Amino acid sequence: MISSTDTVIIGAGPYGLSASAYLTKAGVPHQILGQPMHAWQNFMPPGMLLRSEPFASNLYSPCGGYTMEEYCRRNRLEYQPVGIRVPVEHFVDYGLWFQSQLVSHLRPVEVVDMRRKDGFFRLALGDNSTLVARRVVLALGLKGFAQTPPALQGLPRPYVVHSGEFGSLAWAKNKNVVIVGGGQSAIGLAALMREIGARVRLLVRGADVNWSGEPRTSRGIISRLLRARVGLGRGWDSNSPSSLLTSFLLSEYPVVFHMMDLQRRKRILETGWAPSGAWWLRNRVEGKIDILAQTEIRHAELKNGQMVLQIASGNEISCISADHVVLATGFKVDLARHCFISQEIRNSLSLVSGSPSLTGNFETNVRGLYVIGPAAALSFGPALRFVYGAKYAAPHLARHISRCFQEEAGNRVVPSQAIPSEPVEEHGGSGLRGQSIFPAPGSNAE
Structure with missing residues (x-):
């Protein structure tokens, strides 16, 4: 069965949910695809604290009353705009509450193929259905963009795993773990793993950990x-x-x-915005975790169930071993890595080092294809790497799509006409709502 709608949002994280809330208010028929808050719920370690202040951790809606502050009030949780840390569990629960109240037209399915035909997008979905739309908004966060240093590429999981690929840290207890990276993700993981009983070493490329300064309150x-x-x-x-x-x-x-x-x-x-650790993590790490600065991994191999790393530090070469190596080495946007996008669309996209060139309305050079979230950072700045960027992106995108929708209303060609030989149901939403993947050693995990 083939269905159709005006706009499809792929991704149901903070950006996708916020954009959907604004499109709903604007009266634009649309569907949003994906598990709500999936990456935050499944690939963030329990106990992690958000770096953003509470006031900057909202999802966004044109309706009042759906902020982090309101969520905390309803659940009798401590809240103040700045100065407290938000546990990831609270943020996930807040996002799911936001979705349940404002984004009921969500389909928890994956997109397995997306092609363009006769000016419309045709999406094959994981439930074997097809969806046709005039516009598509990619709101996939950092999915698929994990960056791996050359020396560690191609090594098997779970011996080498990226920090964005697991949730629970229970597997790390009593293990020797090397964490590669000097940013918030690396430092936060090092603290959490040490606190559950792992023996942790942190490899930092720079001369030392770059700690952010504690905000001062005595200035003008x-x-x-x-x-x-x-x-x-x-x-x-x-x-x-x-x-x-x-x-x-x-x-x-x-x-x-x-x-x-x-x-x-x-x-x-x-x-x-160079990699750094939040000032409030410092007393959980310094003097408690072995930090090797100015290091570069020259070679890595798996020997007898252990990862053996050849490390260069200055003019010295040494070897260290570990049960697991965790790569907190960040992400590199490359839209071409989204394999569900057809080769024809990928070849047509104007990319700068993998990042899409976007108009002031978040539209790519492929008409009707939009990108919001971290993948839009090269066009709209570092704010788009944070949840806070949705404050600008969601309403701006919705206003543009709403204008396009209204202008086209007088000369409407429904998406179903793009494929008249097959049965089509046109609608604006289905009304559907919606573990750690770190495998045991030796398992054949994807």
Whole structure:
């Protein structure tokens, strides 16, 4: 059976759910595909604390009353805009509550193939159905973009695994674990694993861990006001008024970033927000975890059930071994890695080092195909790497799609006409609602 709608959102995380809430309010028929909050629920370790402040951890809706603050009030949880840490479990539960209240037209299915035909998108779904749409919004977060250092590519799981590929850390108890990376993910995992009984070593490429400074409260009124409003994780000198102003502009007005030339945008993304650990993690790590700085992995191999790493540090070469190596080495956007997108569409996309070139309305050069979330960061700035970026992306995208939908209303060609030889049901939503994948050693996990 083939069904149709005007717009399809692929991905039901914070960006997809927020965009759906705005499209619903705008009256645009659409469906959203995917398990709600899937990556946050399944691939984040229990006990992890969000780096973003509570006020910057909202999903967004044109209706009032669906903020993190309201969720905490309803559940009698502590809340203040800044100064407390949000457990990932609370954030997931909040997202599921948001979805249950505002996004009932969700289908928890995967897209296995997406092609373009006669100006429409044809999506083959995991439940063997087909969906045809005029527009598609990709809101997939960092799915499929895990970055692996060359020396560790091709090595088997679970001996080598990326930090974005597992949830529960119970497997790490009493294990020797090497974590590669110097950012928040690496440092947070190191703290959590040590606290459940793992023996952890942290390999950092830089001269030392780059700790973010504890926010100061004694500066002038302008700095205090800006700091309270900056939803974007602060970069450069986080206590400098000029840095705070820059962060504020990029946080609240991503269109400013979009107007910059490509080289300047690249420089800001690459140098402004370097990997760092949150100041409140410091006392859980320093003096408690073995940190090897200025290291590079030259070679790695599996020997007798152990990962053996050849490490270069300065002019010295040494070898260390571990039961598991966890790669907290970040993500590299490459839209071509989404294998469900047809080769024809991938060949047509204008990409800059894997990132799509987007118009001011989040549209790619393939008409009707939009991208929001971290994959849009090269066009709209570092705010899009955080949940907070949905504050700008969701309403802006919805306004644009709503205008297009209304303009087309007088000369409507429904998606079903793209494939008239097969039965088609046209509708705006199905009304459907919706573990750790870290395998045991030796299992054939995908």
